[in-house]
Amino acid sequence: xxxxxxxxxxxxxxxxxxxxxKQFTVKSEIILSDAIGNIYSVNGNSITLFNNNGQxxxxxxxxxxGDIAFADVTDPMRILLFFKDFNQVVFLSNKLTGxxxxxxxxxxGYNQISICCTSHSGGFWLFNSQALQLIHLKGNLEADYKGxxxxxxxxxNENMPVCLVEENNEIYMSVPKTGLLVFDKFGTYKRAISINxxxxxxxxxxxxxxxxxxxLISYSINNNNDTLKLPSDLNIISASINKNRLAATNGNEIxxxxx
Numbered sequence: 001x002x003x004x005x006x007x008x009x010x011x012x013x014x015x016x017x018x019x020x021x022k023q024f025t026v027k028s029e030i031i032l033s034d035a036i037g038n039i040y041s042v043n044g045n046s047i048t049l050f051n052n053n054g055q056x057x058x059x060x061x062x063x064x065x066g067d068i069a070f071a072d073v074t075d076p077m078r079i080l081l082f083f084k085d086f087n088q089v090v091f092l093s094n095k096l097t098g099x100x101x102x103x104x105x106x107x108x109g110y111n112q113i114s115i116c117c118t119s120h121s122g123g124f125w126l127f128n129s130q131a132l133q134l135i136h137l138k139g140n141l142e143a144d145y146k147g148x149x150x151x152x153x154x155x156x157n158e159n160m161p162v163c164l165v166e167e168n169n170e171i172y173m174s175v176p177k178t179g180l181l182v183f184d185k186f187g188t189y190k191r192a193i194s195i196n197x198x199x200x201x202x203x204x205x206x207x208x209x210x211x212x213x214x215x216l217i218s219y220s221i222n223n224n225n226d227t228l229k230l231p232s233d234l235n236i237i238s239a240s241i242n243k244n245r246l247a248a249t250n251g252n253e254i255x256x257x258x259x
Contacts, residue, residue, distance in 0.1 A: 018231070018246065018257040022054035028249040030200055033242035034076040041254060042071050047081065049096055052245045054256050060096040072117045074165065080118040089116055089124065108141040115173070117164040125171060125187070127161050129154075134171065134187035147187020153178055167203040174198040180208065195219060202240060211239050216246070 026048065028041040037052040045068060046061035066085035073079050078099065079092040087106050091099040105113055105126070112130040119125055123138040132154050134147035153175065154160070161181075163174040170190070171183040180193040180201075193208070201210040208219040216228040216239055230236045230248060234255060239248035246257040 018228075018259065021245065021256040021258050023253055023255050024054055025252060026249075026254050027252055028238065028254060029251070030071070031238045031240050031247050031249045031254065032071060032073045032200070033202075033240040033245075033247055034073045035242070036076055037243045037245065038073070038076055039240070039242070039245075039247045039254075039256070040071065040073050040079075041249065042068050044068070045083075047071055047079075047092075047096065050254075052242060052247075052256070054254065058096040060092055060098075062090065062102075065090070065102065070115055070117075070163070072165070074167065075118050075120070078118060080116060080124060082113075082116040084113070087111060087113055091118075103141070108137070110135070114160040115162065115164045117166055117171075119166055121185075125164060125166060127164060127173065129160055134173075134183060136187060145186045147183055148189035150181075150189065153181070163198065163200050165201065165203055168206070172201070172203055172208070174201060193219075193221065200238065200240075204241075209241060211236070216241070 026041055027043045030042040032040040039050040039052060041048045045063050046059060047068060048059040049057045051057060065083040065088055068081050069084035070082040077094050081090040089103040093099055110126060110128055112128060114127045114129045116124055116126045119136060123136055125134055125136050128135055132150045135143050136145035138144050159175060159177040161173045161175050165172045169185040173181045175181060176197050180195050182190045184190055198210045201208055210217055214230050214232055214236060216230060218226040235250045236248045237251055244259050246259060248255045
């Protein structure tokens, strides 16, 4: 974790020092990374795991559940996949094998779910677009926390959250037309951060890391922001940093750089 924090503190200084490590052809919609240096490629109904040198290790797909709407890899031992079309959640091990059976949220009484993420206290969070609140479900699918009802935020049905992350006893939720909403560990609304149109993002060392117009932005609530400009000729659509590596994709190829 200390290495990651140092990288982001220095990111403005080292922007010109991206050193290519590997480039290989893999169709990818989203690139993710975890705290131990693994890289994940999400494309359609499949997720593939690579080490930080780009060596393929494991893959998982389930064509019966539709495409992966969201993947949370913050816990590499308990990866969460959300299949929105079928309203199901799948947990995977560090080898991308299923942990238990897919969770059918409809059967648990939650049939209008926009997004889900894993929880460090066990169970997982979901955002109920009918109740307009965060709900934490335990392993037995019982709700132990129900957050603030956000009636004033979600006035338009199309303004639904697209990314949800729990980190450092806080929950961060990206709502494209509103910004980044921050909640406490019980789902109680705390504040909004004026960053619009974020898709996937990382929270590292108190900083929010996201891609914007070919720049990887490191945003701090103290306005100590840094920008890492990515090579313009690569047409990057998704990027993520782990340890001393940057992984990125243009949809057809994955690029790994050393910082």
